[in-house]
Amino acid sequence: MKQRDRDNVGHDGPxxxxxxxxxxxxxxxxxxxxxxxxxxxxxxxxVNGERVKPSRDVKQGDRxxxxxxxxxxxxxxxxxxxxxxxxxxxxLYYTETEASSRLxxxxxxxxxxxxxxxxxxxxxxxxxxxxxxxxF
Numbered sequence: 359m360k361q362r363d364r365d366n367v368g369h370d371g372p373x374x375x376x377x378x379x380x381x382x383x384x385x386x387x388x389x390x391x392x393x394x395x396x397x398x399x400x401x402x403x404x405v406n407g408e409r410v411k412p413s414r415d416v417k418q419g420d421r422x423x424x425x426x427x428x429x430x431x432x433x434x435x436x437x438x439x440x441x442x443x444x445x446x447x448x449x450l451y452y453t454e455t456e457a458s459s460r461l462x463x464x465x466x467x468x469x470x471x472x473x474x475x476x477x478x479x480x481x482x483x484x485x486x487x488x489x490x491x492x493x494f
Contacts, residue, residue: 375415432458
């Protein structure tokens with residue numbers, strides 16, 4: 359029996375649920391499945407407001423809160439992907455809430471007006487100049 363046939367045993371058509379870590383990887387929230395697993399285990403992903411394990415099944419209609427670096431996404435599962443396709447295809451399987459997209463846009467605007475981060479640590483002369491600005 360081929361691997362493909364073994365995977366389809368016991369399924370009555372399209373999948374109705376999928377492991378959370380696999381869904382996050384398929385929808386391109388994380389670059390690898392192990393990163394998705396670590397994020398879920400570390401408490402960076404919540405399903406319907408509660409902390410879960412990577413093996414938790416997600417279904418259509420579940421609300422996910424995903425924190426990646428400093429960015430927070432709140433999405434509603436609208437489908438279960440069968441493969442990890444291109445990003446345009448991955449976006450079809452979830453809808454981001456309006457509040458989440460608005461907050462991300464505000465954060466992007468704030469970062470645009472923020473001062474750029476220094477390329478390296480200040481040297482002796484730059485530290486003296488900074489102390490002079492601070493009034494020490």
